[in-house]
Amino acid sequence: MEMNKKLDILIGLDLSIMDQFLLKYMQVLDQILDINKATYVHNLKLGELPKELMQPESISRIKERIENKLTQYLHLAGVSYDFEVIVTVEGYTELAFMNLAKKATYDLLVLGNKQELEGTGALSDKLVRIFPSSILLVPDTFNVPITTIIDAIDFSKYTSAIMSWADRFKNNSKGQRIEHSAVYISKSYLGSYPTMTTRELERVTREDIREKQDKWNKRYANYSDIDIVPAGERNVSASLIEYARSKEADLLILGVKGTTGFKEIFLGSVANHLLHRPTNTCLLFVKHSK
Secondary structure: OOOOOOEEEEOOOOOOOOHHHHHHHHHHHHHOEEEEEEEEEEEHHHHHOHHHHHHHHHHHHHHHHHHHHHHHHHHHHHOOEEEEEEEEEEOOHHHHHHHHHHOOOOOOOEEEEEEOOOOOOOOOHHHHHHOOEEEEEEEOOOOOOOEEEEEEEOOOOOOOHHHHHHHHHHEEEEOOOOOOOOOEEEEOOOOOOOOOHHHHHHHHHHHHHHHHHHHHHHHHOOOOEEEEEEEEOHHHHHHHHHHHHOOOOOOOEOOOOOOOOOOOOOHHHHHHHHHHOOOOEEEEOOOOOO
């Protein structure tokens, strides 16, 4: 993704209080990112409609009311960027998003990540896996302004995509001052090698830290410094959340493996665990640019 490219952003709405938080966060993003167009989407689930409202004309009326309500709300909020509101009708909301992705290319999908509000997170869990673009999960407990972001580096093929998004925030054209830093969590070997002695585990961890520091110095020394943190007895995701909390990070960027199909849905264990951990930090999952 080009640094100077204006972004097309898709935002998922569910007509709950979470929508207000997402709109506020979009206003924050508008002060940092160059937004070409924002598309707000609500899916009308067929299975949740009463039988008497299943007729095509009734569905059309409901769609029109929702579109008008959301459009009016956005205008009243003083949205300055170009936007549209789409109401889809699908039995499964993830299908609605995937169908939209077939018709247009989006650079970013923004979804709520409910913390204090009621919600299962099932939709974001699925879309992080299958949606083709980067996905930003915004908790209702997010902090503003965005001043600190962290790049979660694992030295995989996702590293360049993570750095690209970090640069987009840090070197924004709107003059917002944002600091970013990189972190690598040296994983815990307790689960993999339960028979290792404490001394052996410490040695393996030291070797991993030294190897990754050398690799960073050779490849990315001009990018930034990096904190290399041993996970100890915690897993990588727990260590990342704790690190983000200690740095008061507003945004955590990490790579994630995904697929655009439904047959082979796979997600790395770190990203999978992060999706189910409470956090006030926004999570930006980026995917490898082919």
